[in-house]
Amino acid sequence: MGSKFFLCYHDLSVKNAKQAVGQIRRIAQVANSPITVAVIPDVRQAPAADLDFFKGELQSLLQDGFELLLHGTRHLAVDSVDRNFWGKKALALTGNEAEFAGLDDCDSFRLLEQGMALWGTLGLDLPRGFVPPAWYGNAHLKEQVLCKFDFYEDRFAVYKKSQKILSPALSFAGLPKLSLNVAQTSACLALRSPVGTPRLVFHPVDFEAIGETRILNLTRFAVSKRKQIFYRDI
Numbered sequence: 429m430g431s432k433f434f435l436c437y438h439d440l441s442v443k444n445a446k447q448a449v450g451q452i453r454r455i456a457q458v459a460n461s462p463i464t465v466a467v468i469p470d471v472r473q474a475p476a477a478d479l480d481f482f483k484g485e486l487q488s489l490l491q492d493g494f495e496l497l498l499h500g501t502r503h504l505a506v507d508s509v510d511r512n513f514w515g516k517k518a519l520a521l522t523g524n525e526a527e528f529a530g531l532d533d534c535d536s537f538r539l540l541e542q543g544m545a546l547w548g549t550l551g552l553d554l555p556r557g558f559v560p561p562a563w564y565g566n567a568h569l570k571e572q573v574l575c576k577f578d579f580y581e582d583r584f585a586v587y588k589k590s591q592k593i594l595s596p597a598l599s600f601a602g603l604p605k606l607s608l609n610v611a612q613t614s615a616c617l618a619l620r621s622p623v624g625t626p627r628l629v630f631h632p633v634d635f636e637a638i639g640e641t642r643i644l645n646l647t648r649f650a651v652s653k654r655k656q657i658f659y660r661d662i
């Protein structure tokens with residue numbers, strides 16, 4: 429089994445932590461390994477008890493060998509910021525989630541710094557990787573991220589400072605209902621083919637859209653075909 433893949437869960441946040449952590453743990457149980465988790469750092473509106481719970485769960489995920497990635501800032505765009513034509517398109521396609529899409533140099537940098545500052549309030553060391561929400565960046569983001577982090581990723585690749593790893597994101601979030609079956613079949617094909625190092629990525633919404641049974645089956649299939657690796661392994 430020479431080929432590898434990443435196994436990721438996106439969008440863990442203070443708002444969904446109670447449910448999401450259970451989902452993350454069950455995927456890990458089936459994979460027989462900790463996994464990579466992309467975390468939304470904005471806890472500014474959270475009640476103190478929720479914040480304590482969230483921080484505690486992040487600590488215990490780290491202790492158990494899970495790998496955390498910083499995933500945006502609010503995971504929701506602010507209306508007052510200007511963005512280019514493509515950025516506006518990306519916002520329309522993602523229900524405003526693509527907060528980094530089409531930003532200019534300064535706004536992008538400012539938003540990235542905000543995300544890092546919010547991460548700081550969680551009392552954790554900065555993670556090694558950053559993923560923009562819905563994988564939409566802008567002309568400046570990759571370089572800005574790679575000045576501060578070891579890894580950046582878009583929908584097609586994972587980037588290190590001097591390396592690009594071909595890595596199609598196999599993801600189901602945001603897809604129309606009718607295409608979900610096709611997406612699951614293509615995910616299986618991609619995991620079976622020897623090309624690249626795919627990222628199998630689950631989101632909280634997938635647990636409603638395709639259901640936990642299929643998520644766990646896909647995980648089982650993936651670990652039977654490829655060796656799961658972490659960003660820290662590349």
Ligand SMILES: [Zn+2]
Pocket residue numbers: 438439499503561562
């Ligand atoms: Zn996300």
